Amino acid sequence: xxxxxxxxxxxxxxxxxxxxxxxxxxxxxxxxxxxxxxxxxxxxxxxxxxxxxxxxxxxxxxxxxxxxxxxxxxxxxxxxxxxxxxxxxxxxxxxxxxxxxxxxxxxxxxxxx
Amino acid sequence: xxxxxxxxxxxxxxxxxxxxxxxxxxxxxxxxxxxxxxxxxxxxxxxxxxxxxxxxxxxxxxxxxxxxxxxxxxxxxxxxxxxxxxxxxxxxxxxxxxxxxxxxxxxxxxxxxxxx
Numbered sequence: 001x002x003x004x005x006x007x008x009x010x011x012x013x014x015x016x017x018x019x020x021x022x023x024x025x026x027x028x029x030x031x032x033x034x035x036x037x038x039x040x041x042x043x044x045x046x047x048x049x050x051x052x053x054x055x056x057x058x059x060x061x062x063x064x065x066x067x068x069x070x071x072x073x074x075x076x077x078x079x080x081x082x083x084x085x086x087x088x089x090x091x092x093x094x095x096x097x098x099x100x101x102x103x104x105x106x107x108x109x110x111x112x113x
Numbered sequence: 114x115x116x117x118x119x120x121x122x123x124x125x126x127x128x129x130x131x132x133x134x135x136x137x138x139x140x141x142x143x144x145x146x147x148x149x150x151x152x153x154x155x156x157x158x159x160x161x162x163x164x165x166x167x168x169x170x171x172x173x174x175x176x177x178x179x180x181x182x183x184x185x186x187x188x189x190x191x192x193x194x195x196x197x198x199x200x201x202x203x204x205x206x207x208x209x210x211x212x213x214x215x216x217x218x219x220x221x222x223x224x225x226x227x228x229x
Contacts, residue, residue, distance in 0.1 A: 104155060
């Protein structure tokens with residue numbers, strides 16, 4: 001069964017610090033991997049997307065990496081801000097048509113002053 | 114910008130009631146999806162539609178039905194609401210059907226449904 005596991009489940013960091021969120025997947029075959037940010041009470045919004053041939057992608061203070069050999073991805077947040085407090089969801093697309101995707105359960109990040 | 118709207122942000126219904134959740138997208142997207150999101154379980158696909166009047170079951174279709182009479186509108190129907198259907202419901206849309214590396218799903222703000 002295709003699975004996407006994220007760690008940690010939750011994280012608290014001080015404003016201004018960096019952090020890294022992890023995503024391991026067993027999805028096969030693999031098409032692309034996205035990271036979404038979901039603010040409390042809102043729908044997810046895409047941060048980055050990477051195909052299997054890409055190994056890093058940046059979006060402002062967010063940098064996603066992908067190792068397709070080990071089936072691992074990480075999302076690094078630099079110089080965290082209070083507005084980074086949200087859930088971060090890893091989503092893996094497998095190249096099977098119908099745009100079937102598998103969602104991770106997310107990491108809940110809280111940035112405190 | 115793509116806009117996906119959902120008819121209600123919060124909804125409270127009683128057990129046995131028929132519930133309609135509406136979703137509208139304004140970017141002429143082919144695909145539309147309904148998910149539910151529960152703590153610790155992530156997003157789970159209920160139904161999706163890749164064209165008007167077409168629908169496909171997702172991973173957890175039991176207790177739900179859908180309707181897509183117009184391209185921009187996708188409705189989720191709970192025929193007889195039960196307490197275990199209390200959840201956050203998210204609608205999404207994407208541009209076209211098929212395997213595309215950049216076929217991003219755009220989500221609505223969600224409807225938090227409570228069934229008493």
